[in-house]
Amino acid sequence: MSAAVVGIIGGSGVYDLPGLEDVRELTFETPWGEPSDPLRLGRIGETKVVFLARHGRGHRLSPSSINYRANIDALKRAGVTDIVSVSACGSFKEDLYPGLFLLVDQFVDRTFARRSSFFGDGCVAHVSMAHPVAPLLRGRIAAAAAAEDIPCVTGGTYVCMEGPQFSSLAESQMYRSAGFDVIGMTAMPEAKLAREAEISYATIAMVTDYDCWHPHHDDVDVASVVKIVQANSGAASRLLGRLLRDFPAEHEPCPIGSDRALDNAIITAAPARDPALLKKLEAIMFRFDQP
Numbered sequence: 001m002s003a004a005v006v007g008i009i010g011g012s013g014v015y016d017l018p019g020l021e022d023v024r025e026l027t028f029e030t031p032w033g034e035p036s037d038p039l040r041l042g043r044i045g046e047t048k049v050v051f052l053a054r055h056g057r058g059h060r061l062s063p064s065s066i067n068y069r070a071n072i073d074a075l076k077r078a079g080v081t082d083i084v085s086v087s088a089c090g091s092f093k094e095d096l097y098p099g100l101f102l103l104v105d106q107f108v109d110r111t112f113a114r115r116s117s118f119f120g121d122g123c124v125a126h127v128s129m130a131h132p133v134a135p136l137l138r139g140r141i142a143a144a145a146a147a148e149d150i151p152c153v154t155g156g157t158y159v160c161m162e163g164p165q166f167s168s169l170a171e172s173q174m175y176r177s178a179g180f181d182v183i184g185m186t187a188m189p190e191a192k193l194a195r196e197a198e199i200s201y202a203t204i205a206m207v208t209d210y211d212c213w214h215p216h217h218d219d220v221d222v223a224s225v226v227k228i229v230q231a232n233s234g235a236a237s238r239l240l241g242r243l244l245r246d247f248p249a250e251h252e253p254c255p256i257g258s259d260r261a262l263d264n265a266i267i268t269a270a271p272a273r274d275p276a277l278l279k280k281l282e283a284i285m286f287r288f289d290q291p
């Protein structure tokens with residue numbers, strides 16, 4: 001058993017973690033480049049926590065230019081076993097109203113301009129993304145929301161668009177008729193990379209708007225998103241605070257194997273592996289003997 005270390009990735013409007021104690025900042029380069037911001041390591045209650053602002057402090061980085069590989073590699077090097085990401089999202093369902101938290105269980109990846117794998121020529125791996133969200137972690141978030149009396153719905157599909165422009169009406173209607181629940185610009189490839197890094201992953205989707213399909217609501221814009229995120233920041237802090245204070249000290253083995261995702265995923269024969277790529281993969285593949 002290993003010690004649980006929870007990584008919190010803060011999205012739009014979430015650039016720090018209230019209540020984080022004994023904080024020290026860690027700035028480092030990874031083999032994939034620089035993370036979005038220095039990691040902030042500390043604790044909430046007895047739980048070890050690492051916070052990372054996805055867009056950097058001041059929201060410097062656009063969804064397409066975030067270095068997702070550096071972010072996940074850095075969290076892995078910091079010992080993170082479980083990632084909880086917070087993401088502002090547009091809603092495709094009347095009853096998923098702005099201010100509500102949604103614990104999604106599926107993602108649809110519509111991004112096209114991002115590096116979405118640590119692996120590649122010289123070390124090819126195919127991890128399963130059938131169930132991208134770690135169920136125990138999601139259950140713990142749901143329990144924390146219930147304990148804090150915070151409106152929260154479990155289950156739903158997050159479609160990740162490239163952005164940075166918001167969707168056209170035709171796109172919004174298409175996503176809605178496909179049955180998707182919410183839309184954002186950042187959960188992919190974050191969730192895929194977390195899986196490759198064998199880190200359990202769950203997203204708290206904070207519903208901020210009805211995108212542009214709703215006849216009785218204005219089309220989404222940045223001001224409306226920021227307004228809801230700010231109004232909800234107290235609830236988000238209470239939810240994360242409760243989750244982290246109640247988190248078990250030992251990492252719980254993931255029932256769907258997200259913490260062992262590479263066991264049956266690497267197809268390149270050991271002698272055919274590229275030593276330079278293996279070196280870059282040292283944190284991601286640390287469970288495996290390197291030649």
Ligand SMILES: CSC[C@H]1O[C@H](OP(=O)(O)O)[C@H](O)[C@@H]1O
Pocket residue numbers: 010011012013054055063086087088089163184185186187221222225226
């Ligand atoms: C500020 S509106 C669009 C912006 O908000 C969401 O960010 P995040 O997922 O990091 O909370 C969305 O994905 C866009 O990046």
Ligand SMILES: Nc1ncnc2[nH]cnc12
Pocket residue numbers: 088089090091161166167183184185208209210211212220225
């Ligand atoms: N409607 C929307 N589309 C994409 N990303 C979002 N983030 C918040 N609202 C959004």
